[in-house]
Amino acid sequence: MTRIWSLPANLKIECELNVCGQPIGESGQTFIRWLGTFCLNHALCPLVPVAWTRVPKKNKLDCWIEIEAKESGQAVERATLFAKVYSTKDGTPVSTAVKEKIDKMTEILTNGCTLHGEPRDGIRWAKDDSFAQVIGAEHSGRVRGVGFGPTPSGRSGSNLPCYTSTPLSSTETAHRMTSLENSHQSMRDALTQSEQRHKEEVAEIHAKHKEQIAVALAEAKRQLDA
Numbered sequence: 288m289t290r291i292w293s294l295p296a297n298l299k300i301e302c303e304l305n306v307c308g309q310p311i312g313e314s315g316q317t318f319i320r321w322l323g324t325f326c327l328n329h330a331l332c333p334l335v336p337v338a339w340t341r342v343p344k345k346n347k348l349d350c351w352i353e354i355e356a357k358e359s360g361q362a363v364e365r366a367t368l369f370a371k372v373y374s375t376k377d378g379t380p381v382s383t384a385v386k387e388k389i390d391k392m393t394e395i396l397t398n399g400c401t402l403h404g405e406p407r408d409g410i411r412w413a414k415d416d417s418f419a420q421v422i423g424a425e426h427s428g429r430v431r432g433v434g435f436g437p438t439p440s441g442r443s444g445s446n447l448p449c450y451t452s453t454p455l456s457s458t459e460t461a462h463r464m465t466s467l468e469n470s471h472q473s474m475r476d477a478l479t480q481s482e483q484r485h486k487e488e489v490a491e492i493h494a495k496h497k498e499q500i501a502v503a504l505a506e507a508k509r510q511l512d513a
Contacts, residue, residue, distance in 0.1 A: 291321055391417075396417050
């Protein structure tokens with residue numbers, strides 16, 4: 288690869304192509320190996336953004352949403368899972384029939400009761416939850432939307448109590464807000480540190496690349512003068 292990088296500007300290596308325009312033969316293998324050096328050197332072909340500030344805002348928001356979801360670790364109902372699975376990335380239901388079902392489940396959750404349980408419960412379900420009221424009763428031997436294990440006649444998750452959400456006390460709300468703000472600040476600090484490390488790594492890669500080019504050019508000049 289050093290020989291290729293040090294080639295004079297007016298000298299080119301002919302690459303053999305097949306009828307589909309794909310590189311073949313020994314020259315094709317050399318070309319492919321040469322392209323591989325771009326991926327190994329982030330200064331030539333960066334596979335990651337040079338700086339966090341250059342990452343699109345939408346991508347940042349998606350990352351933040353995923354981080355918050357992992358931090359909260361909240362269990363969800365089958366209705367919530369159904370809406371997530373049968374919607375596109377922008378939240379649009381995949382069909383009119385699915386939209387009608389999601390709207391009915393949302394209305395039941397809003398006006399009726401939701402399931403109460405611990406985060407470790409995973410997917411919450413009950414025989415009369417919003418999912419069952421819209422989709423229908425469970426068949427014998429399995430429970431839809433919760434994976435293997437639970438059965439309609441079993442006790443695993445089938446007897447979770449229902450409750451109607453009530454406003455939190457001002458003290459509890461303030462405590463949760465403070466905890467959330469602290470968590471967000473920690474995330475921001477971690478992102479800032481990560482961005483700084485990334486800048487330093489990119490600068491180091493640039494320096495190494497310049498050094499490699501200088502060595503290759505010096506070697507090429509030495510061979511030409513010899």
